[in-house]
Every structure is written in structure tokens, then in C-alpha cells.
Amino acid sequence: MSERLMGGLTGRLPFNKPLKDDEWRDHIADCWRIPRDRLKQTSVLPNPGMAVGMMERALKGELLADFWMYTTHINMPDVDTLVRPALTKMFVVAQDIYRHAPNNLYADVIFPAATWGEWTGGTYIQSERRVYVCDGTMNPPPNCRPDMDMAIDKGRALCKRLGLDPDQVFPYEKKIRMGNGIMAYDPEEVFRDIVRASKGSDADLTGILEVEEQDGISLYEQLRRLRGVQWPAPTAQIARKGGTPRRYLGQEGWAGKPYGAFRRPDGKAKFKLCEQDYSQIKQICSKLMSFGHRTKKGAGPFLIGELAAAQKEGRKSLLEVARDNALPPELPDLEVYEDKNKSLEDHKAEGKYPFWLSLGIVYEHFHTSKTIRGATTMKLVPEQYVEVNPEDAERFGLRDGEKVRIVTRRGSYEARVSVGLDSIVHPARTEVPEGLIFSPWNLSVADSADPTRNRWLVNTTSHRAWDPVSGQADYKKLAARIERI
Numbered sequence: 001m002s003e004r005l006m007g008g009l010t011g012r013l014p015f016n017k018p019l020k021d022d023e024w025r026d027h028i029a030d031c032w033r034i035p036r037d038r039l040k041q042t043s044v045l046p047n048p049g050m051a052v053g054m055m056e057r058a059l060k061g062e063l064l065a066d067f068w069m070y071t072t073h074i075n076m077p078d079v080d081t082l083v084r085p086a087l088t089k090m091f092v093v094a095q096d097i098y099r100h101a102p103n104n105l106y107a108d109v110i111f112p113a114a115t116w117g118e119w120t121g122g123t124y125i126q127s128e129r130r131v132y133v134c135d136g137t138m139n140p141p142p143n144c145r146p147d148m149d150m151a152i153d154k155g156r157a158l159c160k161r162l163g164l165d166p167d168q169v170f171p172y173e174k175k176i177r178m179g180n181g182i183m184a185y186d187p188e189e190v191f192r193d194i195v196r197a198s199k200g201s202d203a204d205l206t207g208i209l210e211v212e213e214q215d216g217i218s219l220y221e222q223l224r225r226l227r228g229v230q231w232p233a234p235t236a237q238i239a240r241k242g243g244t245p246r247r248y249l250g251q252e253g254w255a256g257k258p259y260g261a262f263r264r265p266d267g268k269a270k271f272k273l274c275e276q277d278y279s280q281i282k283q284i285c286s287k288l289m290s291f292g293h294r295t296k297k298g299a300g301p302f303l304i305g306e307l308a309a310a311q312k313e314g315r316k317s318l319l320e321v322a323r324d325n326a327l328p329p330e331l332p333d334l335e336v337y338e339d340k341n342k343s344l345e346d347h348k349a350e351g352k353y354p355f356w357l358s359l360g361i362v363y364e365h366f367h368t369s370k371t372i373r374g375a376t377t378m379k380l381v382p383e384q385y386v387e388v389n390p391e392d393a394e395r396f397g398l399r400d401g402e403k404v405r406i407v408t409r410r411g412s413y414e415a416r417v418s419v420g421l422d423s424i425v426h427p428a429r430t431e432v433p434e435g436l437i438f439s440p441w442n443l444s445v446a447d448s449a450d451p452t453r454n455r456w457l458v459n460t461t462s463h464r465a466w467d468p469v470s471g472q473a474d475y476k477k478l479a480a481r482i483e484r485i
Helices: 021-032 038-041 050-059 079-088 102-106 145-163 187-197 208-217 217-227 236-240 281-288 301-313 318-324 332-339 344-352 375-378 388-397
Strands: 065-069 091-096 107-116 122-125 129-132 174-177 183-185 356-358 383-390 404-409 411-421 436-440 478-484
Touching: 021 187, 021 332, 050 079, 065 145, 065 332, 079 102, 079 183, 107 145, 122 187, 122 301, 145 183, 145 404, 187 208, 208 217, 208 236, 208 404, 281 318, 301 318, 301 375, 344 478, 383 388, 388 411
Parallel strands: 065 091, 091 107, 356 436, 383 411
Antiparallel strands: 122 129, 174 183, 356 478, 383 436, 404 411, 404 478
């Protein structure tokens, strides 16, 4: 939530505005105290393929360095044939709070960061839009600094290289002595800058500035007393009540009322219809399936090359055609699945992928599953699993709890078979349709740079094809087979 709100996504500015919004871009440039032309130049720079394209460019030698902070490479698609080979070709800097973080396996330089529990005053945002202060409970290890401090100092260094005044762009002082003796920037000072910049957006928080001015209560003290404030809170009256519980309601007294029933000036939603034309499904999918094939690890073809060719030839790219016609990135061998005489061993011997594989999450674990190392959360869902329909399990002789390997055209992972709602494998809460299997990608564990030693690295199986507007890869419609171990 906070990454999106602060403009951490490609092509987005803070407070959910696009980089190509001229008026808001100028507003943010002023708030960042940088020349407006610099941010305007950024808005027109090409970014082919976004995150996935970045990795393809690295494989081609066009991207030489990468800085990883607050994220991990194992949540990206096509980890084995695309992402990890790309990391080996770049100079990689990893800024992380964990000593055994997956990014560190490929890092040339590691910056150790203090966690949220080791420093005082970081603000975080929950999924219900509640901004709150997270006060530390313990001292950080020696030489560890908050992510924010390292980001500011990195920004100051970049200012010097770009001919900008770092004291003007980042006018913050190191006022706080941390438990390990290191002086740190005051996070409330940075937060005040963020709140000022939110004015006029649909995440407007400037009401807490009004409360500070009228009631003499500092920003952080307001957040602590109210146990957080839900944005938007554009007026003192709304801020004193803890913000806006229902995002598209409660705009009374809010000058301008920036949105109606939906987050658009006219209050209406915008839909783009898909034709669902499957007449070219085999032709398009057969081309998309060639990207990231296991026999071509770290090599082409590249989707960014296809994008460039389409632009040059004045036609729609494969990704655009697939999106506009609601096509998946690949197809399973459905005729093989329909053949009742074929066994799992036949599927393997013939190199077929007869099942649909859908990847998702379990709510017991967070994203790339550092929580699997915690005793309590590990008890809830202790290991990687694959849900199999009871009819399929009976047909192919799969036992509940049996260990298997799930294989796609790009990679594989190990899992225990979960059959139906009475499965002995936790969480056992879903019964998938025939021909479909499901596993959570947020149980991925990456303990080694050697793919064969990462039994649960699920995103080795996912496909790199992405939506050409959002950059989102399709983790839901993959072709796979089941192999016994």
C-alpha cells in the first residue's frame, strides 16, 4: 500500500497519480524541490517491458547495475530462466534487513538495514489505508541504518552528480541517536513533507497539519493517540475523527470533492472490454510459449524485442493481442489430459503439460514467506502444497499428502498433494476443478543460488508475459504436469 501511495511503481507519482499528469508532476517536482524540467524528462524516457523488460535488457547487456531495496527477486516471474541469469550479468546492490535474504545470494555489495522494530518513528500504511507510527522495541545491530536514511543519503549523492543542491532537495538533519549509536534523520520531519505534498490528491492528509496548527498536537502524536489515521483526511474535522473509514464517502466540507463513486473526476468507472476472441489462441499462445523455455535459459527470444518489432512494423504486439482477446500466456496439452489412457509417467516421458496451474497466495504467510521461519505461522501452513481435484487424484493414483514435483516449460518445485477439504495437508480449504491444480507462490523459499536446491521456489514455473499497460505478469494460467518423487 505505501509503495503505491509514495509513487514506488514505474510510471506513477506519489498519491496515485500517473507520471504523465503534467499538473501533478509539476506539483511533485515543487514538493521535491527539483526543477520541473527534470521530472518532465523522466516522463518521456522509454521503459520497455517495465520490470520484466528490465531483466531482459540485463540479459542482453543493456542494463549494467541494479539496486534492490524493500523487495526481492523471487516474487518476479520466470525466476530460473530470466531473473537469476539476469542478476549474474549485473553489478547488484542489495539493501536488506535479513542476512539470508534471496537478493544477497547475487549481491556484489550488501547494505544492512535496521528493521521496523529497531528504529523509532517510521510510518506504515495498512490495507485499510490507516497510516500509523511504528515505534521500535529493540536496538539495531552495529552499523545498521534505517532504509529511509540510506535512501536519503543515496539521493544526496545523486544530487551532487546531477548538479543539484543536496541541502535544498533533502533539507533534513540527523537529530536522533539510535540504540546502536548511529545518528539518524528525524522521520517525522520527512513525514511532514509527505503530508504537505498530499494536498489536493485523493489521499489528502493535510487535515493533520491543520490539527497541529489549531490544537498544538504534533503529527506523530495524533497518529499515536488515534492508533492511526485513515487517508484521506483533508480537513481538521475529518482528521480528528481518525480519517475516512469509507473512501468514496464522507466528502462533506471537502473543497472540490475530487471524486465521486469511483476515483475519477466524473465519478464514473472506466472499462476496457476484451473481445474474448479465441480464433487465434493456438497461434498466439504457441509464440508466447517460446519465451522462457527451459532449454533456452538466459537466452532469447526476448519479449522486448517483439515489442520493438511490432512498433517498427506498426502492428499490435503479441502481448497486446493476448490482452485484448483475453488469451493466456500458454496452453496446456488438453488433448493429453482428455486421453484417459495416459498416466503421469506418460506425461513425463512425452514432455507434455496437461494441467492448468494457477498460482496465488495463502493469508497465513506474507508475500515471499519470511514468515515460514516463524514457529506460529509455520504451524498454520508448514510446507508447500498443490491442490488437486479428487477425481484427478483418483484417476492418476495420487495420494493425499504424497510428495510430487510440479513442472512447467520453465522450471519446477516440490509440493505435497492436497486433495479436497478433508486433506491432511494444511490449509485444506479449497477444492479445485478437474484439470486445474493450485499452489501458493508466497510459500517460496530461496536458500541457494543453485536452482536444484530450492525445492519450493514456485516462480521458477511462472511465465514472463506481462500486461502491456500495468506490467503485471499472469501467474494464474500456466501449463504444468505432475511428477512423482
